Amino acid sequence: MRIRTVANVPVSANVYSVYVRQKKDASTQIFSLDYADRLRIFDARGTLRSTRKWSSKVRCIAVADIRGEGQDSLVGGVGKKLLVVDHRGQAFWQISLESPVVACDARDVDGDGAAEVIVALQNRRVVLWNDDKDAIFSRNMRNPIADVWLEDITNDSELEAVIADRSGLVTVLTSAGYQLQEIQLGENLTTFAVLSFGERKLFVTGDNSSILRLWDLDGNEVTRVEVDDCPRALATGIPDDDSDIAYLVVSTRDKKLTFFEVEGTGKVSRTEQVILQQLGSTKTILYRRAIKCGNCGAPVSPEAAKCSSCGAQLEMYEEYVIEEYIQESIDSITSRHERIQLNDLDKILRRTLPRPAAYNLRRSLQAMIQSGAIEGYIQENTFVRTKADVIAGGKKPAPNEIQRVPDALMDLLRQRDSFAVDRLEKETGVHRDILRRTLIILLGEGDIKGTLDGDQFRLAEGEDIRAFAKKIGQELRKWSG
Numbered sequence: 001m002r003i004r005t006v007a008n009v010p011v012s013a014n015v016y017s018v019y020v021r022q023k024k025d026a027s028t029q030i031f032s033l034d035y036a037d038r039l040r041i042f043d044a045r046g047t048l049r050s051t052r053k054w055s056s057k058v059r060c061i062a063v064a065d066i067r068g069e070g071q072d073s074l075v076g077g078v079g080k081k082l083l084v085v086d087h088r089g090q091a092f093w094q095i096s097l098e099s100p101v102v103a104c105d106a107r108d109v110d111g112d113g114a115a116e117v118i119v120a121l122q123n124r125r126v127v128l129w130n131d132d133k134d135a136i137f138s139r140n141m142r143n144p145i146a147d148v149w150l151e152d153i154t155n156d157s158e159l160e161a162v163i164a165d166r167s168g169l170v171t172v173l174t175s176a177g178y179q180l181q182e183i184q185l186g187e188n189l190t191t192f193a194v195l196s197f198g199e200r201k202l203f204v205t206g207d208n209s210s211i212l213r214l215w216d217l218d219g220n221e222v223t224r225v226e227v228d229d230c231p232r233a234l235a236t237g238i239p240d241d242d243s244d245i246a247y248l249v250v251s252t253r254d255k256k257l258t259f260f261e262v263e264g265t266g267k268v269s270r271t272e273q274v275i276l277q278q279l280g281s282t283k284t285i286l287y288r289r290a291i292k293c294g295n296c297g298a299p300v301s302p303e304a305a306k307c308s309s310c311g312a313q314l315e316m317y318e319e320y321v322i323e324e325y326i327q328e329s330i331d332s333i334t335s336r337h338e339r340i341q342l343n344d345l346d347k348i349l350r351r352t353l354p355r356p357a358a359y360n361l362r363r364s365l366q367a368m369i370q371s372g373a374i375e376g377y378i379q380e381n382t383f384v385r386t387k388a389d390v391i392a393g394g395k396k397p398a399p400n401e402i403q404r405v406p407d408a409l410m411d412l413l414r415q416r417d418s419f420a421v422d423r424l425e426k427e428t429g430v431h432r433d434i435l436r437r438t439l440i441i442l443l444g445e446g447d448i449k450g451t452l453d454g455d456q457f458r459l460a461e462g463e464d465i466r467a468f469a470k471k472i473g474q475e476l477r478k479w480s481g
Helices: 271-290 321-335 342-352 361-371 397-410 423-428 432-447 465-479
Strands: 002-010 016-021 026-035 038-043 048-053 058-064 075-079 081-085 092-098 101-107 116-121 125-129 136-138 145-151 160-165 168-173 179-184 191-197 200-206 212-213 223-224 231-237 244-254 256-263 337-340 378-379 383-387 417-419 450-452 456-459
Touching: 016 058, 016 244, 026 058, 026 231, 026 244, 026 256, 075 101, 081 101, 081 116, 116 145, 125 160, 145 191, 160 200, 179 271, 191 231, 191 244, 200 231, 321 342, 321 361, 321 432, 337 342, 342 361, 342 383, 342 432, 361 378, 397 423, 397 465, 417 423, 423 432, 432 465
Parallel strands: 016 231, 058 101, 101 145
Antiparallel strands: 002 256, 016 026, 026 038, 038 048, 058 075, 075 081, 081 092, 101 116, 116 125, 125 136, 145 160, 160 168, 168 179, 191 200, 200 212, 212 223, 231 244, 244 256, 337 383, 378 383, 417 456, 450 456
């Protein structure tokens, strides 16, 4: 690994937050916030490109396309508020929080073209928001947090949340908030960043010395970099997918910004390969493990191997793999939308999922198009479906079959709040695939509330059974028309 100083830029006031924005055209911008109330933008060579007045009350900064419209927005924490400001300077997010924001990041987690936002709070809580301000997860950490990042640690195009605390502990969470790994990096940490070289990921840490340390995924120190003074903030970026040159920008207490080029290798060591395989296996287990105990019915965390209430071993969710469910949901939803923005599709899709899940919408769509499971194409951030829906099971539901559905549902739900789709098929004659897709469509549109988990549909508490049965019948008539 070779680390080369590109520029050493004096600044008029200490910089307390830096951020690297990687553009699609391979140009890179470095944003800095300083105590002179200035937001400055540099290029990768350390040349100042622009400056504007910006309050030093903004404690962190990230830059991303939050709306999925091709325009960058500024993300920042101001006291106990998260603000997102558009390119015209107008705030369109103002989320009030119970504790001051200490760190933030923004990247497209789920592949819908619109960036998600993650923040770390002074009270040790971490929250990830979808682009529609819906909280994907909230999690309390053990120690005060130094920084938070969104990064594809597992190299599967699904970003993880990486949280570094001040004790030197780094925690990797899935984008649904489940813990994948903890890595101890020394005993003290004040600044943190992630370096990406293709499949290889390295962590950069700073403390109260003038030394930066680089670590691998196993917590082994790889190398050190000496800077002029104690680091106040770190930022990293890589210009494009094919480059083996990454950027490292460091703000130090002597009022300097130092720009480094880090030349590394994307080759992963055997030890790192084992760790990546373990992370992938852990992620699979977490997303397939039950979220309710099959023995006593108590809610459980997929991170636990056993139910905390009764001690029963949690079973794996093998009956219906989540990726297959996501593809079925996409197929069902787009059968009602010839053209749909990816971020709108994502919002609908999330309402159909029976449990939190990590996925990349663009990747799922591309896989479905390539396999012939769905006919259409992606145009920028819009999916266009080019072929009308094909009836599952080879036949439309007959009018007399549809007429049986409301009464059958009333009978099935009379004593309990759930029913098996296969059982409803036997009672009515309507093909199970059509029944499933009808439920998915109504869930996605928000017309019914409940969860479709495997073959079981569970009606949400307080939902009117008669109104639910009527909506199912009305939607099924669209298949026979």
